[in-house]
Amino acid sequence: MTISNLSKIKPQLRTKGNITGNFSRPKVKAGYNQDLGFTTKDNIKVAKPSDYIERLYKAFDTTTDPKLKKFCYTEIKKYLIQTNQWKAN
Numbered sequence: 203m204t205i206s207n208l209s210k211i212k213p214q215l216r217t218k219g220n221i222t223g224n225f226s227r228p229k230v231k232a233g234y235n236q237d238l239g240f241t242t243k244d245n246i247k248v249a250k251p252s253d254y255i256e257r258l259y260k261a262f263d264t265t266t267d268p269k270l271k272k273f274c275y276t277e278i279k280k281y282l283i284q285t286n287q288w289k290a291n
Contacts, residue, residue, distance in 0.1 A: 255281055
């Protein structure tokens with residue numbers, strides 16, 4: 203009878219070699235752009251609720267897209283309910 207060493211081979215843990223994941227190439231961290239500068243307070247513009255509602259009314263009156271009409275209607279309704287101006291029939 204021949205003695206086989208197959209049962210004695212221990213599987214190695216993967217602790218050696220390159221860490222792959224990008225189609226068998228070594229993983230590389232992507233660089234980032236520091237020149238964007240869009241995260242400062244000066245560049246962030248927040249619309250006032252009154253301006254937002256006014257734009258929603260204009261969009262609701264001028265659009266023919268049913269999805270946009272539904273969105274405008276629900277947003278206007280939410281705002282009017284929050285400000286206690288919604289009159290239910």
